[in-house]
Amino acid sequence: MNGSTGSLRHRMATSLCGLAVVVSAGTALAAPPAPTDVRAADVGFDAGSRIRVEWNAVADSNLAGYSVFRSLTPGEIAAADRDSRVAFATAASEAARKARAAELVAEGVAPEDADRQAEQAAVEAGAAASREWRPETAEGEIRWTLAGVADPVDTTFDVDKLEDAEAYSFGVQAFDRDGAKSPIAATTAPASSEASAFDAKRLPLFLMLALLCGTVLLFISIARRGKPLKIRTIAGLAAVEEAVGRATEMGRSVLYINGIQDMDDLQTVAGVNILGRVAKIAAEYDARVEVPTSRSLVMTAARETVQGSYLSAGRSDNYNPDLIYYVTDEQFGFVAYVSGMMVREKPAACFYMGAFFAESLILAETGNSIGAIQIAGTAMPSQLPFFVAACDYTLIGEEFFAASAYLSGQPDQLGSLKGQDMGKLLVGAILLIGVAMATVAAVTNSETISAGVSFLKNTLLGT
Amino acid sequence: MAKAYTPGLKVTPRIAFRSRRLLPIAGKVLVAKGDRVTGDQIVAETFMEGDVTPFNVASKLACTPAEVPTLLSKKEGERVEQDEVIGQSKGIFGFFKSECRAPVAGTLETVSATTGQVLIRGEPIPVRVKAYIDGVVGEVIENEGCVVEADSALVQGIFGIGGETAGPLAMACKDPAEELHEDLITAEHKGRIVVGGARVTVAALRRAKEVGAAAVVSGGIDDSDLKELLGYDLGVAITGSEQIGLTVVITEGFGDIAMATRTFELLAGKRGSNASVNGATQIRAGVMRPEIVVPLADGDGVVASKASEGVLEIGSLVRIIRDPHFGVIGEVAALPAEPAVLGSGSKSRVLEVKLADGEQVTVPRANVELIEG
């Protein structure tokens, strides 16, 4: 890959640039000779804004390096000229003010007043200077700016941060250890950069992506072939039957709280998924599931899910939509209702699945006090400790989202779950390696390891 | 442990065969003592209470269970037809009434005010018992069934599958050591009881099924063939209810084993006669073996000498029923009183058997069975 791009680049460079034109500049005696055959060409397979400059090496034992220049674009020239004009005018105006003020002081004007009275002269001088100002270079002449410095062994230099589609000329100047400089050797034809369809720098990222997707696909195909995929048992989900069973035996209801967020929250969606499972088991056991919701849309979604569950359990006649109802959007109004109901009706099993805030502990503690089996699931890190302490089982973050795949047992879902886990494992491993390498690099100051770290940071994981 | 497995299988040219034909539950006996019956004649009949279909009316009508009896239009014991409306909710001001229809036809058995559950008892299921063999009703058991008697030739097999069937005997093999392959079974065997020789192959059994044979009797079968035929690995030897469209009786055991010559000759002598076959086997307490019964015409055949049951003595004909000499028939040559150490290291009472080729082998007494007759 690298070899072929290299040669391609070389060919393009040769065709685009002819001979380098030696632009004479003030040179000292024994100055190094100017580099010859300066060529410039767009760097392929990148995101643009980068041009590679090449030249023939200069034979000089005292060579210290090359300065690489690029031409300013017309826009840049205009901006530079404007700055320069303003600076020239300001300087002239300041000088005029100082001179005039000195005169006035000499005439006996108080120094405070002199400055103010000199204002007029300063303005006039500034305006005059502005009119007088002329650009340093003539129209059509290349204005150079230093793009970078290359080592004496280098014969190429990548100039970046360029505007795509803008024509640039490049010049290379050799300088030696005594500070003597050669004339700037310029390219014969301007070059411009452009973004390629593929950016080779992103290749590692692409490979990573392919690997991650590949593992997902691989595991899906493995699962489809009927090979059992081992997924860690999630105690909280395994305990659903137990909780519903308990409610059945005790002749009490099952309470299901779907969080207090709306359907646009992913956690609510995950919660509704699990509700489907809970309702199906409840239908099989002929237990009552009560679902108070704090959003109307959640109520509708929950009703549809529960109805589906009753249907698939073959007990559609036992489905009662009145048990799934809307209470209030108000956070604590909802909590007050649910807590009250829990104390009055004493459900034997409580599920909290969704996004929870301050109400988590109130609900879980109430549930605990009435002796219910409680299963919680949330991705709210701040609420997890409360649930873990007060509930019998808790689905933590990732487990909560994986639940639907886990419960469905379908090869596609299980395979993708397993594949994603592999991806996470990979990223985790890279992070660990990176941290270890960065530490080693910091301790040993090893260049190679630092390079490795920056590769990981910038190429593999970064931009 | 140390006594011979003497109650060997009966292979007898004439026996007063009695078949108890009983209903599983009390019913009506259709024959009287002394009646002549044919094998496929129904001798007793009863009606079993139909299947019960429960369904919850309370949830269908969205009412409390206590209301259910008042909302039903039918009373317990009344007849209902399928999809007949049997209950209606009160609704609101006479509107929005919901209905409840009977899922099956039958009789309304119970209505529960506790659960709202209603049970409908389906149509009675007739249970009939056939005579099984051609013979005479020897005894009538009131309300249960009867005993059909016939002097018959009887061959008990060691293992069988499939239930009762009947048909004329047909010989497919020429000698008892000939394996029963599919090419030996022809279209002529339709409705017949095909008698093979040694091992029967699964292909032969398939062919027999194709041509519509009633049953296949042979010496042995491979376990793998049996598995293929049944579609599952037989775990426990309780058979008789398989629905494979064919009754199979194995007379000797599993593997390559020839049918006992006596058995073969007995069956060959009855070729063309009508026989009844039952494959039902139960090897548990109250052992049941498959059988082939050939009812004899009066005065037909010789009366078997009363077999001396279960006496193992020098000169008795025995079959070795365990490897390494499985299936071999020989004569008891010695009955040492002292237990001997076997090749396996265990001590057991043994006997010496003289095989047909003159060789004498020692086997545990538990591993032989007496051949009667």
Add this chain to the structure above:
Amino acid sequence: MQIGRTGRAESTRVHPSFPEKTRIRMTADSDHTPLDLSKISVILATDCGSTTTKAIMIERTPEGFRQTYRGEAPTTVEEPFADVTVGVVNSVSEIAELSGRRLVADDGTIIRRSSPDDPDGCDIYISTSSAGGGLQMMVAGVVKQMTAESAKRAALGAGAIVMDTIAANDKRRPHEQIQRIRELRPDMVLVSGGTDGGNTTQVVQLAELIAPAKPRPRFGGEFRLPIIYAGNKDARPAVEAVFDGPGFDLSVVENLRPTMEQENLGPARDRIHDVFLEHVMAHAPGYDKLMTWTDAPIMPTPGAVGDILQTIARRQGINAVGVDIGGATTDVFSVFEEKFNRTVSANLGMSYSISNVCAEAGMDRILQWVHLDMDERELRNRVKNKMIRPTTIPQTLEALVFEQAVAREALRLAYQQHKEFATTLKGVQQQRTVGDVFSQQTSGQSLVDNMTLDLLVASGGVLSHAPRMAQTALLLIDAFEPEGFTSLAKDSIFMMPHLGVLAGVHEQASLEVFERDCLIVLGTCVAAKGEGKIGKPCFKYSISGDLSEQGTMAVGELRRFDLGPGATARVEIQPERGFDCGAGPGKAISREVRGGTVGLVLDARGRPLMLPEETSERRACLSRWIEAMDLYPA
């Protein structure tokens, strides 16, 4: 959890009703003096099995109670005798002949001693029975894993065979359930469901399913089917109303699951025994007579075996597992932390069910225990031939090796089923701390923990009649995979049922005989839990006392040392990292071990026991183990 434990401990008491009943019977019988334990010195016990009736005599000797004589006779429940007492008298007569003590009176009853010097008769006579297929029950509960499981535990603990478990959530439609109930012919039905004050509807629904199905009892057409109700007390009136028909005989006992956290099996178990006697036994031929002879109620054989195991475990403070492998079924009993469980694996056995073992385990798994070349097709046919001719015995070494391989798998499967059944209560509230966040465990974990298992008792033909004791020992080790220190023993003449009944009457006598005559101690197995590469070091051992040895065991190694019956030795084990012999991974442990007919077995094959996949490698491994144990004749 704690509450649950107390609940179960209560239920495992040894039939609280027995001593009381015994007393009643004793005083009612004016023929002999009331029961005074100190005066009992001759005990006669019989066990009426389905084929053989076994009688034993236990006498007080200067060294304590000993089993002295035994007799056997065929059971006579079926035609032509149809009277169980004939077999009992025959077996007892054999003892009478051997002991010179007259035991059977002219009228055919058992003679009781009139005075402590009476040379004839016995002081007490007791019996168990499993004739006629034992006690067959159907149980029902609301949730399969909860009340239905508790009901099943009660039935199995009482010694019954559970034919089916009906539950609201057993995935069968109601009409299928009814169909199933109709097909079965149970001796009795146990209905449970709901906690006290809990579910009523579904409990009544269960009753409503069972009543119209009218299951017919096994014995006699006129017989009313006994139903025991042990569910929610609130549902009692409704259940009573449902079973208020001519075909049923309902008895109500305390709820066997009064709360989800508590199991109270005692009352239900006792009632099962009562009903067994009143209804089932009374209808079996000759039992009415036998019942008047005995001084303690006749118990189902497995129930009695369970009782003796519980008594031993309680008295010695140990965890014990007992196994009885028969021709048709395999029973596993366990007592862990004083909780008793029994399972019957109905179709795992060595003759009638041998083919089923092969079907369930798969021929490959069975053949992995075989070190000889065998032809699979031939073996399959042999298995079936054994099934249709169940009484044959292996004659060649090859046949024995194969039969023992099948036995390993039968035992392994039965133990696996047992582990799945013997669990803590399900549906129980859990207490958590934040520390549990990644280690949440569900309730219903198996109680069976091989590491804490102290005693493994074997009985049943293939185990007790193995030509060499070492074969029995290795069969047990391979099938049960005990971990840490485990004593292995076998029931010498299947005396455990007799002793189980005796334990309810005279616990001291029963325990003394159990220790001295019932058990043949095979030895002790010391096994390391963990996995490793074959050949790597597993643990170091140093043995002192009656045996002095030390060395290192490599993974995959098995070693046996002679340590005779009665001998003891102190074994110190230093396991390698990742291996556990009872003190935790890599931690040293030292224990006193008992010798036996096999001796001390050190097992470094790892747990779970893994055999090499590759055939020749596996056979080499097996051959080494066989050599180490001196298993088969060369």
